[in-house]
Amino acid sequence: MKEISNKTIFLLLLVTLLITLGGTIVSINKLLSSEGYGIITSAATSNATGTASVTISTTTSITNNAATIDFGSGYVNSSCSQCRMDSDVGQAGVTCCVSFNNVTSGFLLENTGNINISVNYVCAFNCTADSLVGGTKPMFEIKWTANNVSAQSGEVGSLDTHASCGGRGKLNSTYENISAAGKFICGNSSANYSLDFNNSQDAFVVDINLTIPVDAPFTNGARSAVFTFNASSSA
Amino acid sequence: MKRFSIILGFILISFLLFIPSLSAISVMGKQLSPILYVSGKTITNHYVIADTNYAVEVVIKGQLTEYINISEVKDNQFDMTIQFPDKLIDPGIYTFTLSINEASHDYSGTVGSRLAVNKNFQVLVYSNEKELEPSFSATSVNINETVQFTIFVESRGYQDIERVNAEIMVYDTKNKELGKVKTKDVPLPALLNANLRGSFDTKGLPAGSYHAKANVFYDEKMKSTNATFKIGSMELILKNYTSIINPGFNEFKFIIQNNWGNPLSNVFARLSLNNSEILQTPTINVDAWQEGELKGIALVNFSPGIYSAVLHLFYEDQNREIPLNITMVEIISPVVKEEKSNIWIYVSLSAVVIILIIIIIILLTKIREK
Numbered sequence: 001m002k003e004i005s006n007k008t009i010f011l012l013l014l015v016t017l018l019i020t021l022g023g024t025i026v027s028i029n030k031l032l033s034s035e036g037y038g039i040i041t042s043a044a045t046s047n048a049t050g051t052a053s054v055t056i057s058t059t060t061s062i063t064n065n066a067a068t069i070d071f072g073s074g075y076v077n078s079s080c081s082q083c084r085m086d087s088d089v090g091q092a093g094v095t096c097c098v099s100f101n102n103v104t105s106g107f108l109l110e111n112t113g114n115i116n117i118s119v120n121y122v123c124a125f126n127c128t129a130d131s132l133v134g135g136t137k138p139m140f141e142i143k144w145t146a147n148n149v150s151a152q153s154g155e156v157g158s159l160d161t162h163a164s165c166g167g168r169g170k171l172n173s174t175y176e177n178i179s180a181a182g183k184f185i186c187g188n189s190s191a192n193y194s195l196d197f198n199n200s201q202d203a204f205v206v207d208i209n210l211t212i213p214v215d216a217p218f219t220n221g222a223r224s225a226v227f228t229f230n231a232s233s234s235a
Numbered sequence: 236m237k238r239f240s241i242i243l244g245f246i247l248i249s250f251l252l253f254i255p256s257l258s259a260i261s262v263m264g265k266q267l268s269p270i271l272y273v274s275g276k277t278i279t280n281h282y283v284i285a286d287t288n289y290a291v292e293v294v295i296k297g298q299l300t301e302y303i304n305i306s307e308v309k310d311n312q313f314d315m316t317i318q319f320p321d322k323l324i325d326p327g328i329y330t331f332t333l334s335i336n337e338a339s340h341d342y343s344g345t346v347g348s349r350l351a352v353n354k355n356f357q358v359l360v361y362s363n364e365k366e367l368e369p370s371f372s373a374t375s376v377n378i379n380e381t382v383q384f385t386i387f388v389e390s391r392g393y394q395d396i397e398r399v400n401a402e403i404m405v406y407d408t409k410n411k412e413l414g415k416v417k418t419k420d421v422p423l424p425a426l427l428n429a430n431l432r433g434s435f436d437t438k439g440l441p442a443g444s445y446h447a448k449a450n451v452f453y454d455e456k457m458k459s460t461n462a463t464f465k466i467g468s469m470e471l472i473l474k475n476y477t478s479i480i481n482p483g484f485n486e487f488k489f490i491i492q493n494n495w496g497n498p499l500s501n502v503f504a505r506l507s508l509n510n511s512e513i514l515q516t517p518t519i520n521v522d523a524w525q526e527g528e529l530k531g532i533a534l535v536n537f538s539p540g541i542y543s544a545v546l547h548l549f550y551e552d553q554n555r556e557i558p559l560n561i562t563m564v565e566i567i568s569p570v571v572k573e574e575k576s577n578i579w580i581y582v583s584l585s586a587v588v589i590i591l592i593i594i595i596i597i598l599l600t601k602i603r604e605k
Contacts, residue, residue, distance in 0.1 A: 055265055056266075057263050057264055057265050057266070058263070058264065058265075058266050059261050059262070059263040060261065060262050060263075060352045060353070060354055061259065061260070061261035061262075061285075061286065061352065062259065062260060062261075062350050062352060063257065063258070063259035063286070064257065064258050064259065064348055064350055065257050066256065066257075067256040067257060067258040067347070067348050068256050068346065068347050068348065069345065069346040070345055070346075071345040071346070072345070107348055112259060112261070112286075113261060132345075154257075156259075191355070208346050210345065210346075222345065223345070224345055224346065224347055225345070225346050225347070226346075226347045226348065226349060227346065227347070227348045227349075228336070228348070228349050228350070228351055229348060229349075229350055229351070230334075230350075230351045230352075230353055231260075231350070231351070231352045231353065232332070232352075232353040232354075232355055233352075233353070233354060233355065234266075234268055234354070234355055235264075235266065235267055235268040235333065235354035235355055235356045
């Protein structure tokens with residue numbers, strides 16, 4: 001095979017350069033002559049004014065992703081002093097709680113609006129351990145925990161990655177007695193709307209502990225307590 | 236077939252038992268709060284209730300409820316109308332709540348729940364007297380320029396103010412009064428606002444921080460408000476720098492502040508230590524009154540001790556020398572395990588490559604021979 005000389009390579013390069021330059025010039029000329037591209041300029045050639053108005057509404061919204069805690073019906077094994085049913089961790093000593101449902105999910109409350117809210121609860125019907133269960137040392141208690149800690153599934157948005165309600169993960173991690181009057185469990189009445197609407201920190205779990213002593217009186221019909229969760233926002 | 240039906244039924248019941256029940260309630264409406272009380276004024280806002288599967292009840296609670304009406308809820312929508320009376324009420328902040336509650340329904344389970352959403356409103360009732368709220372601002376300027384003062388006055392009363400004006404006193408850091416400025420008189424109608432403006436010539440005043448006090452006079456009353464401003468000169472102020480170093484390579488940082496009311500460009504620094512230049516930083520631009528960071532890495536191999544250094548700051552076409560002290564501290568190095576040399580890895584790899592090349596050459600030769 002005959003070797004290609006440097007002269008030929010140089011000529012080829014020159015031809016390539018000429019084609020590139022020619023192509024660029026032709027392209028620019030076509031662009032400038034086409035409609036709407038008379039000349040390249042940064043100044044506006046005409047103007048008109050218009051008014052756009054927009055009203056953004058606020059949506060105050062709360063979702064309870066587990067609306068009931070149903071411990072069901074059953075009895076306490078006579079070999080035990082009590083049956084403790086905790087919606088956070090389930091039954092303590094499963095053999096003590098006979099026929100009851102082993103509930104392991106609390107009320108999962110989530111801000112599904114577009115504005116921050118505060119949440120309080122009030123309780124109706126049988127809101128004390130004595131009226132709900134009776135017997136010796138019954139317990140009917142409440143606690144609430146940010147869902148980035150509880151990690152209860154079922155949020156409408158994605159599972160929280162940050163602590164809700166002002167950034168304290170274990171919001172009220174020890175059980176306390178339930179009162180009919182209730183209280184604020186996230187934020188307060190003084191315009192502290194601390195349950196964020198941001199999906200990463202918009203949920204918390206309210207757990208219930210129901211402890212039934214072995215001597216709890218027999219009840220013919222099921223007794224219940226009903227919590228009303230109030231979501232409040234600015235208006 | 237019968238067995239299949241039983242299994243299907245069992246699966247359905249299990250599904251219904253274990254699926255978490257869900258409830259929700261929402262109310263959507265235009266943001267209104269805080270509402271300014273204006274006697275005789277009527278405000279109507281529309282609300283839409285959503286997401287709930289239950290009947291709802293709409294309730295108004297709190298103060299001023301006698302002036303608020305809720306229309307009948309139709310298709311989960313309703314209007315709230317606020318009709319303020321034709322009289323003035325006591326000044327203050329009033330609150331009321333629009334509450335949308337799920338009505339009672341059958342609750343399955345031992346512990347049931349229902350939801351409610353509340354919208355909390357504030358109504359601001361201003362004074363029946365002539366009242367205003369001033370806020371005062373002053374522009375920072377360069378040396379010999381004129382400071383512009385602006386006093387924003389907002390009426391917080393239901394009576395028109397016939398005349399508002401202000402007297403502005405300018406002070407230096409030692410509270411020495413440097414001059415006075417008077418603004419024009421302007422009328423201030425009830426619930427509206429206005430600006431009072433004045434200017435102050437800083438000719439002859441040195442660069443530095445100053446403050447001004449404005450006494451705002453409105454009819455027979457007076458309120459005071461304060462503002463601060465700077466008079467700038469074209470200079471860079473060194474705010475902080477790397478003062479402790481170790482033998483070897485060190486990163487030097489110099490935090491500087493532009494004391495000029497315009498951006499400074501081409502800002503860089505040279506650092507001389509023990510009479511020899513060891514560092515020149517890259518060039519940066521620093522906006523008016525803002526801070527910037529000059530930094531660079533230099534090799535310093537002096538014995539421990541305190542050394543005098545000179546920082547030359549360059550900006551625009553000017554420069555400034557700042558004497559510094561830099562302390563060299565000996566590194567107390569922790570016991571470091573001697574790293575094993577990696578040379579044997581490279582030697583082995585090279586050997587493998589050479590052997591492979593030899594094998595390939597041999598194979599090629601054999602193929603050619605065949």
